[in-house]
Amino acid sequence: DAGITQSPRHKVTETGTPVTLRCHQTENHRYMYWYRQDPGHGLRLIHYSYGVKDTDKGEVSDGYSVSRSKTEDFLLTLESATSSQTSVYFCAISEREARGAYEQYFGPGTRLTVT
Amino acid sequence: EDQVTQSPEALRLQEGESSSLNCSYTVSGLRGLFWYRQDPGKGPEFLFTLYSAGEEKEKERLKATLTKKESFLHITAPKPEDSATYLCAVLSGDYKLSFGAGTTVTVRA
Numbered sequence: 704d705a706g707i708t709q710s711p712r713h714k715v716t717e718t719g720t721p722v723t724l725r726c727h728q729t730e731n732h733r734y735m736y737w738y739r740q741d742p743g744h745g746l747r748l749i750h751y752s753y754g755v756k757d758t759d760k761g762e763v764s765d766g767y768s769v770s771r772s773k774t775e776d777f778l779l780t781l782e783s784a785t786s787s788q789t790s791v792y793f794c795a796i797s798e799r800e801a802r803g804a805y806e807q808y809f810g811p812g813t814r815l816t817v818t
Numbered sequence: 819e820d821q822v823t824q825s826p827e828a829l830r831l832q833e834g835e836s837s838s839l840n841c842s843y844t845v846s847g848l849r850g851l852f853w854y855r856q857d858p859g860k861g862p863e864f865l866f867t868l869y870s871a872g873e874e875k876e877k878e879r880l881k882a883t884l885t886k887k888e889s890f891l892h893i894t895a896p897k898p899e900d901s902a903t904y905l906c907a908v909l910s911g912d913y914k915l916s917f918g919a920g921t922t923v924t925v926r927a
Contacts, residue, residue: 745822
């Protein structure tokens with residue numbers, strides 16, 4: 704998984720509680736991403752980061768926030784979890800080289816269930 | 819709006835029975851088209867990047883091709899270990915990456 708770990712790998716939480724997922728990389732890549740994957744949908748971007756303390760929203764950012772205080776760590780927080788946020792969450796990294804290589808490499812995922 | 823459509827949704831093959839998966843797309847200013855493989859319970863694994871129409875890439879029994887409107891992933895003489903979900907994604911001119919829903923391939927021995 705290209706030097707990417709995610710924690711926890713599984714979590715069950717109750718509606719209304721805050722939840723934080725962690726992504727850690729050892730590749731020193733500049734870009735980091737959080738996606739969610741749901742049946743019948745492709746991977747959908749939640750938030751991404753293009754450097755320490757530099758983040759931006761993706762297409763499904765409502766109810767989520769992120770932080771990146773170190774190159775290697777990217778945190779995703781569900782401020783008040785809802786059942787619609789039950790999903791599998793993937794972290795990805797990439798390094799945009801000068802010749803335009805934009806491949807993203809994915810972590811193993813976190814399965815989150817909100818009851 | 820960028821769109822990526824993969825077909826079929828599911829494909830069942832006999833070992834050795836070659837076939838193709840389709841990824842059709844509409845995007846403004848294609849910067850690249852990516853193929854990934856995803857095994858159950860795991861993250862997507864990068865396979866190929868295609869940058870321009872006419873380009874082809876190969877890896878073992880997989881071959882990816884690209885036209886201006888679609889990409890094909892050809893699986894030649896598949897083996898049971900080729901069973902997985904194959905994802906296609908396109909990167910637009912404004913660096914937005916859009917994924918298709920995937921094709922689940924099952925290869926029977």
